[in-house]
Amino acid sequence: MAYPFSEALAGLTGTATRDIFRLLSRPEIISFAGGLPANDCLPVAAVAEITAELLADGAEARRILQYGTTEGYPGLRELLAPLLADAGITGLGPDNLLIVSGGGQGLDLMCKAFLNAHDAVLVEDPAFLGFLDTARAYNGRNIGVRAEADGIDLDDLEAKIKRYAPKLLYCVPTFSNPSGKTWPAEKRKAVARLAAEYGVMVIEDDPYARLRFAGTPVPSIKSFDEAGRVVYISSFSKTVSPGLRVGFAAGDAEVIRKLAIGKQGADLHTPNLSMAIVKRYLEKQYFYPNIEKSLPVYRERKNAMVDALDRYWPEEFRRTDPDGGLFIWGEFPPHVDTAALFPEAIARNAAYIIGSVFFAEGADGQKRGSNTLRLNYSNETPERIERGIKVLGELFREKLASSP
Ligand SMILES: Cc1ncc(COP(=O)(O)O)c(C=O)c1O
Incomplete structure (x- = not known):
C-alpha cells in the first residue's frame, strides 16, 4: 500500500534487525546476535x-x-x-x-x-x-x-x-x-x-x-x-x-x-x-544481591566465548575482552565481509550481528565496518557457546583460506 509515511522513518536499520531476530527464534540456531540479559538470572x-x-x-x-x-x-x-x-x-x-x-x-x-x-x-x-x-x-x-x-x-x-x-x-x-x-x-x-x-x-x-x-x-x-x-x-x-x-x-x-x-x-x-x-x-534490598548472584553466570559465559574464539577463530581476528556487560566486538582483515557470510552462518545454525549496522553514515557517506561483527555471550550456555563459536570459526577460516 502506498501509505504516506514520513521520510524520517524510511530505511531505519532496526527494521532489518527485527527480521533477523524472527529468523533466530528457531531453537537449532545458536545465537550470539541478541542483547538480552541472561534468562536464568531474571528474578x-x-x-x-x-x-x-x-x-x-x-x-x-x-x-x-x-x-x-x-x-x-x-x-x-x-x-x-x-x-x-x-x-x-x-x-x-x-x-x-x-x-x-x-x-x-x-x-x-x-x-x-x-x-x-x-x-x-x-x-x-x-x-x-x-x-x-x-x-x-x-x-x-x-x-x-x-x-x-x-x-x-x-x-x-x-x-x-x-x-x-x-x-x-x-x-x-x-x-x-x-x-x-x-x-x-x-x-x-x-x-x-x-x-x-x-x-x-x-x-x-x-x-x-x-x-x-x-x-x-x-x-x-x-x-x-x-x-x-x-x-x-x-x-x-x-x-x-x-x-x-x-x-x-x-x-x-x-x-x-x-x-x-x-x-x-x-x-x-x-x-x-x-x-x-x-x-x-x-x-527489600533485592537489587544488589541478585546482581551478585548473576555475575558468575556472565563471567563464565564470557570466558567460554573468549576461550572458544582463541581456540577456533583465525589468528587474524581481533577482538575486545570486556570486564562486564554483554558484548564482544571483533574485526577481520578488510576483505572479509561479515554481511556476505551471514546467510552461510545461518545455514550452519549459528548467528552473529554484522558490524556495519552500528556505524554512523559518516560525513563522507561511506558505509564502514563491513569486516566487523558483534557477539553476545549472555544468553547461551557455555556448551552451546563453544559449539557455535567453533562452527563460525570454521566458516571464517574457510573464507580466509580461499581469499587473498
Ligand atoms: C546501549 C543501550 N542503551 C539503551 C538500551 C535500551 O535499554 P532499555 O530501554 O531496555 O533500558 C540498550 C538495550 O539493549 C542498550 O544496549
Missing part, C-alpha cells in the same frame, strides 16, 4: 512475591491502577541515590531525576528535546543501533567519532565538535554496546570538559556498568560534569528485568523538566505497576 520469584503484596494492599493497588505522575512513582526517585553513587554521582534530588520507560525512552526524549532537522549528532563509532535510529527518526545527522582501544579518540572528538557544532554527543562509556569497551576516567573527565567548553550536550548511556564481573568500577562522565551538560541515562533492564520497562535519566533540573514535557506526549508516565515493583524491589 521471577521476587517479582511474583512483590506483585502479590502490592495488589493485596488496597490503597497501594488503587494508586497503581490509577493515573500517576510523569516524573515517576512516588518515592522511587529517592531510592536511586545508591545506584547513582555507584556511578560517582552525588548531590542530585528528585528534580534532577525522571523515571523513563526504559533507557531507550530516555534517549528518545533527549533527541526530542534537543534536535532540529539536520542537527549534527556525534557518536562514538561503532554506536548502539537503537540510538542511531532514534536520532535518525528526529532527522538528526549522525556523525561517527573515531575510537581507540580504550574508547573515544579525544582529538577526533574535538575536531568534529569544531567542524560540525553538534547539539549532542552520544556514548556508552562502560561495556559499550556494541564494542564492549570501557573508557578510563581521564577520558571521561576530558569529555565533560569539552562538553562544557563547547556547549555540547552529552548523553551518557549506562545500562551495563552494574554488570561488572572483573576489574574496578570507573566514575561516570556525569560525575565530572560541573556545567550541567551531561545527562546520565540508565535502566533496570539489565539488572532486574527488561520487560518491566523502567529506567531513569539524571541531569540538570531544567533539562529534566524539558524531558518530562516530552514524556507527557509520549506515554504520560511509565506504567505504575512496573515502577511500584522496582521500588519495592529496591526497598
